[in-house]
Amino acid sequence: AQSVSQHNHHVILSEAASLELGCNYSYGGTVNLFWYVQYPGQHLQLLLKYFSGDPLVKGIKGFEAEFIKSKFSFNLRKPSVQWSDTAEYFCAVLDTGRRALTFGSGTRLQVQP
């Protein structure tokens, strides 16, 4: 069965600090990976996704993620965070058999001005 682990449950950073959120997955099929963000009181929004090709994926708002197959990882990065990046971040893997996303437990990012 597929699973996604996000080991950082709560991250607190100061503005301009660099960000890296960990995501490890377990899935036996073709890997399709996603990062979603949920700002307070808002809906889940797609940050970026990986299907194939270049393992370094760039998304919206300056985020990027790197797919490392040998490590079963898809970590999210941003060189310099802003206060507006305060949100919950979810990593997910597409279960192509069940045709649905399996999410990690989420990481709450708090950026202090």
Add this chain to the structure above:
Amino acid sequence: DTAVSQTPKYLVTQMGNDKSIKCEQNLGHDTMYWYKQDSKKFLKIMFSYNNKELIINETVPNRFSPKSPDKAHLNLHINSLELGDSAVYLCASSPRAGTLSFSGNTIYFGEGSWLTVV
């Protein structure tokens, strides 16, 4: 202009009541989903429908019954509500299931329906 819209956004109700949450998408997608987000923000799929046909039916109590009158709508009816049903219920849609692995296709989520059972 909202792509995936849910009603109501907030719902407070007593134990034992029956309630429904409605979802509509105007994206022309064939597949719709219900996810549950608990108090710890954990997201878990409950149901998915592809063009009105039930595809995924997770191990949720049979008090929960989805209904899809057409491919643009997926409603969730909950009977005999319990305290543990308090959560955020997220509706989502995507292009035809099976095409999700193609670049450009993704799952779009609604804003969620916050259900509180007292």
